[in-house]
Amino acid sequence: MSTEALSANSIRMTGLRTIVIREYGRIVRIWAQTLVPSAVTATLYFVIFGSLIGRRIGDMGGFDYRAYLAPGLIMMSVITNSYGNVVSSFFGAKFGKHIEELLVSPLPNWIIVVGYVCGGLIRGMLVGLVVTIVALLFTHLHVHHVGIILAAVFLTSAVFALAGFINAVYAKNFDQINWIPAFVLTPLTYFGGVFYSVSLLPDWAQHISMANPILHMVNAFRYGFLGTSDVSVTRAFIIMGACVVVLFFWALQLLNRGTGTRD
Amino acid sequence: MQALSVRGLTKTYKNGVQALKGLDLDVAQGDFFAMLGPNGAGKTTLIGIVTSLVTKSAGQVSVFGHDLDTDLERAKACIGVVPQEFNFNMFESPETIVVNQAGFYGVERAVARERAEKYLKQLSLWDKRKVMARSLSGGMKRRLMIARALMHEPRLLILDEPTAGVDIEIRRSMWEFLREINEQGTTIILTTHYLEEAENLCRNIAIIDGGRIIENNSMSTLLRRLQTESFLLTLRDQQTQAPVIEGYGIKLIDDHTIEVEISKDQGLNDIFAALSAGGIEVLSLRNKVNRLEEMFMRLVENRQP
Numbered sequence A: 001m002s003t004e005a006l007s008a009n010s011i012r013m014t015g016l017r018t019i020v021i022r023e024y025g026r027i028v029r030i031w032a033q034t035l036v037p038s039a040v041t042a043t044l045y046f047v048i049f050g051s052l053i054g055r056r057i058g059d060m061g062g063f064d065y066r067a068y069l070a071p072g073l074i075m076m077s078v079i080t081n082s083y084g085n086v087v088s089s090f091f092g093a094k095f096g097k098h099i100e101e102l103l104v105s106p107l108p109n110w111i112i113v114v115g116y117v118c119g120g121l122i123r124g125m126l127v128g129l130v131v132t133i134v135a136l137l138f139t140h141l142h143v144h145h146v147g148i149i150l151a152a153v154f155l156t157s158a159v160f161a162l163a164g165f166i167n168a169v170y171a172k173n174f175d176q177i178n179w180i181p182a183f184v185l186t187p188l189t190y191f192g193g194v195f196y197s198v199s200l201l202p203d204w205a206q207h208i209s210m211a212n213p214i215l216h217m218v219n220a221f222r223y224g225f226l227g228t229s230d231v232s233v234t235r236a237f238i239i240m241g242a243c244v245v246v247l248f249f250w251a252l253q254l255l256n257r258g259t260g261t262r263d
Numbered sequence B: 001m002q003a004l005s006v007r008g009l010t011k012t013y014k015n016g017v018q019a020l021k022g023l024d025l026d027v028a029q030g031d032f033f034a035m036l037g038p039n040g041a042g043k044t045t046l047i048g049i050v051t052s053l054v055t056k057s058a059g060q061v062s063v064f065g066h067d068l069d070t071d072l073e074r075a076k077a078c079i080g081v082v083p084q085e086f087n088f089n090m091f092e093s094p095e096t097i098v099v100n101q102a103g104f105y106g107v108e109r110a111v112a113r114e115r116a117e118k119y120l121k122q123l124s125l126w127d128k129r130k131v132m133a134r135s136l137s138g139g140m141k142r143r144l145m146i147a148r149a150l151m152h153e154p155r156l157l158i159l160d161e162p163t164a165g166v167d168i169e170i171r172r173s174m175w176e177f178l179r180e181i182n183e184q185g186t187t188i189i190l191t192t193h194y195l196e197e198a199e200n201l202c203r204n205i206a207i208i209d210g211g212r213i214i215e216n217n218s219m220s221t222l223l224r225r226l227q228t229e230s231f232l233l234t235l236r237d238q239q240t241q242a243p244v245i246e247g248y249g250i251k252l253i254d255d256h257t258i259e260v261e262i263s264k265d266q267g268l269n270d271i272f273a274a275l276s277a278g279g280i281e282v283l284s285l286r287n288k289v290n291r292l293e294e295m296f297m298r299l300v301e302n303r304q305p
């Protein structure tokens, strides 16, 4: 059975499965870098903000601060890890040249994008699960709407996996894959309603916050648990869906043009 | 059917280097074909375009009749490539690397596992299948890339300087292995800057220099041509036609100059004797240097120890 005898469709499906298996293998192989740090960070946040300071804070948005904080922390780790997985895996593949294994193969570019995004989703979900378990050690998680929780976490993970992919395509050195997370992602996340309700902010700051897509994602996700949100949940889902579509075609276009991958 | 057909291929890199300058090339199905040329000739660029790692500036490429512009996926499915530089994940094991590569070409995992065993054994890597790739020796890394390229059993195998930096014993066993693969029907294109390697393996050869093919011939014709030397002889008296001397090819260049082709085992004395017997006096003689010989000299300087 030579590859030429296979239908294009079966090549694509086997190829996609292989990329996903390889990405999963990478996450598991270097688990100390991929799965552990977020669990540690989340634990620290719960101990310091949740238990020590949180007791002084009292309620937030009408809920115990730890219950309010938990969805935010889960989302923060999903964002960081979805992004981090794709940016470092794809940039590593460029740097080590093994991206050529995919570029010479008969797989179309969209399969390559989808494959890497699946890697980001897997890592995002795994870490999300780990942080959820950590959260359960500190607080009780009420579930208002499980469908919204899953949809929000899935879409958010996809958005940041795609963003990580685009960052990796453009990046020419390791500094450039650390720059965006440090100077863009972290501030947006911290100002994105992970730790507080925007209703605490003055009007002008609330308006500015509305331009931050992470605020919408975190609030939609939190709505799935608590049934309350600072923003319109419908609009949040429209924003997430639009981001996925735009970033996907951006990423695809970069591969089609060979930006950062083909001379 | 041509395994590879290239027409008017040009490549100008972003930094302005023109690596290919209108290159034409055909490689027949089943051939064992050498592309010989010095460093910087454009061999890797050509392979890069054929395997779609490099975008072409102009021209056409088709692989077993599949045009890269219109039928890319099918063209790619026919090719297995062994690049000049290591390009596998150094932190993965040989087994993982080859099984995954098969998957990228659509080979089911169970089949891929069987093939991994077959090719890793044939290339003496089976014992090392579980170690991290970066711990392999240079020769093993090369062989790993050959195994990887064969996992989807391509009809065309392209190897870019596969024996660079590989010691003589391993080089010979690699040659033997490639010969077998070729006999089983795989078309092979190999680049090298060692004439010796091409001589040992290939039936047909193209010599590439400065982004152009300067010679494209069967290996035996090329070797015969390299066995002869041409001399330009200036004569005292005007000639109207080239003198005829048994065993020598002689051409009249102008009325006082003839060109004589002498194979390296023939002596110059005989030709002078024959010419003076015919009443022709030679004033001077110079060696005619052709581009092929020049290239050959450069390649010989590069010859492996």
Ligand SMILES: Nc1ncnc2c1ncn2[C@@H]1O[C@H](COP(=O)(O)OP(=O)(O)O)[C@@H](O)[C@H]1O
Residues within 6 Å of the ligand: A263, B013, B014, B015, B017, B018, B019, B037, B038, B039, B040, B041, B042, B043, B044, B045, B046
């Ligand atoms: N990525 C690149 N960017 C710019 N110039 C390149 C690049 N790759 C190769 N070149 C130039 O193109 C020419 C041909 O190189 P190459 O195809 O590698 O030759 P060969 O493989 O025959 O040694 C050389 O002058 C080389 O410097």
Ligand SMILES: [Mg+2]
Residues within 6 Å of the ligand: B040, B043, B044, B045, B084, B160
């Ligand atoms: Mg080269």
